[in-house]
Amino acid sequence: xxxxxxxIGVAGGSGSGKTSVARAIYDYFQGGSIMxxxxxxYYKNQSHLTFEERLNQNYDHPFAFDNELLIEQMNELMNxxxxxxxxxxxxxxxxxxxxxxxEPKDVIILExxxxxxDERLRDLMDIKLxxxxxxxxxxxxxxxxxxxxRGRSLDSxxxxxxxxxRPMHNQFIEPTKRYAxxxxxxxxxxxxxxxxxxxxxxxxxxQKDIL
Numbered sequence: 001x002x003x004x005x006x007x008i009g010v011a012g013g014s015g016s017g018k019t020s021v022a023r024a025i026y027d028y029f030q031g032g033s034i035m036x037x038x039x040x041x042y043y044k045n046q047s048h049l050t051f052e053e054r055l056n057q058n059y060d061h062p063f064a065f066d067n068e069l070l071i072e073q074m075n076e077l078m079n080x081x082x083x084x085x086x087x088x089x090x091x092x093x094x095x096x097x098x099x100x101x102x103e104p105k106d107v108i109i110l111e112x113x114x115x116x117x118d119e120r121l122r123d124l125m126d127i128k129l130x131x132x133x134x135x136x137x138x139x140x141x142x143x144x145x146x147x148x149x150r151g152r153s154l155d156s157x158x159x160x161x162x163x164x165x166r167p168m169h170n171q172f173i174e175p176t177k178r179y180a181x182x183x184x185x186x187x188x189x190x191x192x193x194x195x196x197x198x199x200x201x202x203x204x205x206x207q208k209d210i211l
Contacts, residue, residue, distance in 0.1 A: 003208055005078055007108045007124050008201065011116040011176055012131030013169045014060070015141035017187015021131050022111040024194045025201065035077075035105040039112020042070040043088045045095035054093035060113065060168035067118050073102075074124055080104040107201070113169075116176035126204060129197070130180035131187045135166070 008025065012018035019038075026036045044066045046054045058064060066086075073083040084099035115121055116128055139161055146152040177183060184193045 003106070005080075005104065005106050005108050006126045006201070006204055006208065007074070007078070007110060008127045008129065009115045009121065009125040010109060010111040010129045010131065011113065011173070011180070012129075012133065012187070013135075013138050013173050014113060014165055015138035015145070016131040016133040017141075017189065018111055018113075018129075018131040020188020021129065021184060021190075021194060021197075022109050024188060025198060026109055028198050029107060029201070033106035034109070035102060035107070036109040036111060037070075037074075037085065037102075039065060039070065039110070039115050041086055041088055041100075042066045043095070045086075047094045049094075051093070057093070058164055058168065060164055060172075062114055062117050062172055065112075065114065067121065071118075071120050071124075074108070074110070074121070077102065077104050077108060078124065106205070113173050114176070116179045117172060122179055127197075127200070128179055128181045130177045130183045132177065132183050132185050133187050135169075137186075 008022075010018050010022040010025075012021075022036055026034060042065050043059065044064060046057065049057075069086065073085065076083045082101060082103050085102050087096040087098045087100060088094075089096040110121070110125070116130065122128060142161065142165070143154070143157050146157045147154060182193070182197065184190050184197075188194075
């Protein structure tokens with residue numbers, strides 16, 4: 001019987017550095033049997049809505065994500081069966097017709113702002129991480145990213161942050177910190193925490209005789 005993969009959940013607010021932490025773990029084990037799944041791929045299909053209605057959706061709310069599909073595909077991967085990961089079309093704010101084939105791996109990193117919010121997802125995880133970065137740093141990172149990489153105006157980024165991102169973070173994301181096994185301050189710049197995590201993951205892999 002094939003061994004169950006190790007699942008590592010990496011949560012944290014927008015701009016916290018959670019992607020950097022997940023990427024650091026992934027890069028260390030790259031070349032081995034490891035994959036990264038971003039919760040952002042699992043935004044709900046909104047093809048039934050008009051474009052204007054899609055623009056007005058709250059993408060920082062738990063209801064924005066198709067957790068049913070994510071859980072179904074995680075269970076398939078954990079049973080060593082391949083899946084077709086959805087692709088989200090950010091230009092049209094709905095799911096693309098394309099998919100990405102994923103083959104089962106020994107280590108699955110599941111990364112996203114709300115991956116610790118759903119108990120069913122938490123129950124699949126061997127290690128639960130929360131990347132905890134001060135709100136001002138998270139905002140600066142988001143502002144820099146959205147204006148430089150996504151062509152957003154300063155006013156629109158500030159408006160979205162104060163009206164949606166900040167209240168949703170306080171209501172839904174921050175409370176999931178209590179479920180974390182490890183809380184990592186300042187994200188990807190915390191080399192000590194990342195090194196400790198990698199050592200722990202290696203230990204689990206050896207115990208499960210996966211390495």
